[in-house]
Amino acid sequence: MSLEFLKRLLNAPGPSSQEVVPARVWREEAATFADEVQTDIRGNSFAILNGGKPRVILTGHIDEIGVIVSYVDDEGFVSFAGVGGWDAQVLVGQRIRLLGKQGDVIGVIGKKPIHLMKKEEGPSTIDDLWIDIGVTSRAAALELIRIGTVGVIDANMYELPNGRIVSRSVDNRIGAYTVLEALRILSQERPMATVAAVATVQEEITMAGAHTAAFSFEPDVAIVVDVTHATDYPTANKKQAGEAKLGGGPAIASGSVNSPVVHQMLLDIADRDGIPYTLKVNSARSGTDGDVIHYARGGVAVGVVSIPNRYMHSPNEVIQMSDVEHAARLIASFVQSLTADTDLIPR
Ligand SMILES: [Zn+2]
16 A cells, blocks of 8 residues: 555645545546546546446545634734534644645644633633734735635644554545555456445535535445544543454444445455454444435445544544555455345345
């Protein structure tokens, strides 16, 4: 697997609704082996291997959580809203990379120092924070950015021991990476199915990308790859979040949007091939693109495969690459097992 490609993908800033930078990186890589590479009006990217039935999509959302500029005051301090679900405590003390008018603009999250806070001033909310880009007036700020400029935390990828990596945007650039790696394997093995890896947009805010892709591609089957909470760190509660650990293989979900047929097929292949995995339960919504794919058109047989991730929605999301490799191999073997006669109806 190419860590060089992964690094370019993770470092590319692409908050939900403005995913063009990482999407271009993904499509460039896809063009080196896919039969066709396409994009659509919402910004989804498709890498396709032509074949017969069934039609399969492998989705990973390429957006990430970020910030959007909502107001600039007379002194040039920048107010912002969160794009996606932030813990405001995570934003405190961060550097921000804004996708400015003429290029990236670096700013810092400003906050009143603890020394000057009154007892009754509790933990910060986003409303208590601002971005300081070093200018001294509204006019100077608006030369660099505009209302609506988006940004991400300025934190790039590093390698850690044990084949682990840390980065912002792992949620869910790693899903978009995994499905493209699965397609890369399949491009050698040539499955009977028609299969598209899809880098979907806007999962963190509206799931619109998955919604439109599942309509336009008319899939029979979908494997959705996202991250899930690893529960192998101090204070983690397995009774609440289930069991998933770095290096334990992908988490294969059952319940809710998951097709029981696809679920069993994934388990059988993993057991047959000695691919490690853990089991995950979706009691209602899956919190992934699967939530809008499973009821597209006349219904889609969905399987959700997740990469265990520590410190979700922070600049320091940590995963282990062996879990990504195992997920890509599992998904490729699953697609390889599908024929026009595969019965996907639960009976
Ligand atoms: Zn997320």
